[in-house]
Amino acid sequence: MSLAAEPGIPVSAAQKKSVSPLIRFFSVENRYLPPLLITLILVAGQAKFGLLESFSRTALAIATSMALDLLLARLMFRKWPHLASAYITGISVGILLRSPVFWPYALCSALAITSKYAIRWHGRHLFNPSNFSISAMLLLIPEYVATLSIQWGNDIWPMLIVWVLGALITWRVKRFHITITYVLSFLMYSAILSMIVGDSFLAEVAPITGPMYQLFIFFMITDPRTTVKSVKWQCIVVFLVATMEMILRLADNVHAPFYALSIVGPIAMAIAIWLNSRKRQAVPAIATA
């Protein structure tokens, strides 16, 4: 779940040369924006609302994630990875996972990072790491884990701030179309669900007003590594995620968004990779011809 390697706004070679690495670091490159936002949410949420019971579990998740990413990248590719991706994975696990004990945080982070290296096809990983590992933990050990379920207080401002900041940053990293497609799909499906099950529309919409969904919308479904390439297909895939989520919600599944992304995401990725590989094979053939 990383925006780390996203090219983002193109920077010319001349521009790159003229700016010192230090200034470039503090200029808030695209790759640092999501980690910065999520860190901001974490710190502000903890200070104001007690988002976490303690920082130590989140720190454990981050440390495990980064250490394992370094180790596995070195082992498999003999390269040092950029750690922004592992940082977001760790911090996402640290925020989204709830457990009274420490070990699930380490295990969940380890599963997330290892999944990137173990489940690969044509050199790309299929699962969104933190989404995969959180889903796995919920399925395997529900006795020990749950997901984030707190609210942004009972006034509207914290929620609005997160929405605005999240929207601005996803816009800047060119992922806002994914976010807005998901939100509109969610609203539409809420109306449909309300008609099917007879609960009020507001009750169906209620989950999206909470922090868990906001983190899911801004940081999980927008992951460039586990989304398909074209804007059109990104929108179609995220619409399918929302569709799968609605089906799971109809079955009263509390973790519908996580499971929906775990199911639809890898299938979409696999199809995209397969189509790409076919295209690559076709190009030399045409050239030869």
Place this chain on the structure above:
Amino acid sequence: MEQAVEPRRAVRIGVIAFFVALLAVPIVYKHYQRAAVEGLAKSGEASALARYGFYFQESSKASGIHFVHQAPILDSKLNHIMPQVASMGAAVSVVDFDRDGWEDIYVTNSKEGSRNALYRNLGNGTFQDVAAEVGLADVNLPGTGVSTGAVWGDYDNDGYEDVFLYKWGKPELFHNDGGKHFTRVTEKAGLPPWVNANTAVWFDYDRDGKLDLFLGGYYPENVNLWHLKTTKIMPDSFEYADNGGRKYLFHNLGDGRFEEVSQKLGINSRRWSLAAVAADLRGTGYPDLFVANDYGVSELYLNEEGKGFREAGKDAGVGFSPKSGMTASVGDVLNNGQFDVYVSNISEEGILVQGNNLWMPKPGTPQGTVHYENMANTFGVELGGWSFGAQFADLNNDGNLDLYVTNGNVSLDPHRSYWYDYSKVAGGHEAIISDAANWPPLRGRSLSGYQHKKVWINDGEGRFQEVAQMVGVKDVHDGRSVAMADFENRGALDVVVANQRGPLLLYKNTVAPGRHWIEFDLEGTRSNRSAIGAEVRAFWNGRQQLQQVTGGSGFCSQNERRIHFGLGNSNKVDRVEILWPSGAQQTLTAPRIDEIHKIKEPL
């Protein structure tokens, strides 16, 4: 990384093997945990006595107790979520109302027209319901609301315990006329016309020798749950709600009248209170007040020498992480002469892990202040399901306070859960959650139902072990209120549990032979006659333990006033120090063990 060199085959296989091993870790861990518990649960009484030092036998029917709680039926606008809204009201308190030396049981009922029961202890292991003959049965008349709990205290110091009955409705005070009859004195006392209360405690906050009363509201007091004007009666947040019932502090004027002084003394909150306990948490000599709130943080009201209260929950560390506080109990968990506070919350597998709180004072805080740390996880008492009532007591007489927690919210269809719909609305914004009309219908589904209870035994070194199944606590009713008492005057603490829409259970305790005990029955003279607030420290075999007489603790419950210490295999007690609410100190040197001592405050 994506475009990097192709990894070696051996490395790739190694990484995949590591990944599979990681996936296997939780499965294997779970398997061994379950196997260990299942193996022990099959062992019987003899094994439990040998292993844990005690065993419970559920013996309500054999003891003549046939009480089944009836839940309230509220306004039809709440029909779609009735079992969830009407999920409280089963409460139990212990008192020796007729001063015959045997502890009796008072239990509340909550359907309009239903009757409360007062089980008089006949002293032979059986009980008889005498509520109707003493005038405490027919207290849920239509139009007056229904009972949610009762606390006992001798407010006029005549030697007999009076009872304050709190309700979702009109609170009532009954005067005990010599243990033979109760007279309703509500009007004279000056109690408010309607409070939707779920907690009350007697305590003498100003140490004037007369018991005062704290009453905590849940729903706002202008809401009549049988005649709703609006469905916007629900909390405005699952975690930060402040639209609940107000709090009351009734100062005892000494002539049967009470003056409401909460605002004047600094208690000004509209959180949704479910439990309260009073104890001197800072060694000031004055009882502080700890309030556990549903849909929010706990509150700690520090007593400023009886002249006022200062809410210091945040400063003390207990008012930060919002949860669903449902019990408040105090106990000296580490035998270090300090009270720890236990607060129960909600934990549901895979969905919501609030975890219960065991607030332990941090060492080294300046005199007169207190700062707590949540040690529930470290001590192993964090996950108790949808926990309600909890009480500390030395169940196996080993000299350490154990913990009994009852749980389970709404048990209906065991195969269908309301959790999805509940979590949907609970996470929503104020405008959504606060209107009952937005809450999805329950449709016969369970919400954390059929849960196994928790009996945690304390090893005295900072770890608790959960043994409920092994020691005979196997019920899965929707437990609410837990009270402890030595019903047979034999030095073993029995447990009585009130269940919502379920039977009143009496778990009779058998303690392994060779474990000693000592009990104290206190009577105040300068202090309030019930001795509520008196602290007793026992010193034996290089150990000490602090306990106090409470005027209500846990969830809608009150333990016996008598103080019980387990002594393990020690055959003597060095000394016992009593700090009376008046400030008087008394020391008993080497009191005889395995006895109940009646102690009167020196004049």
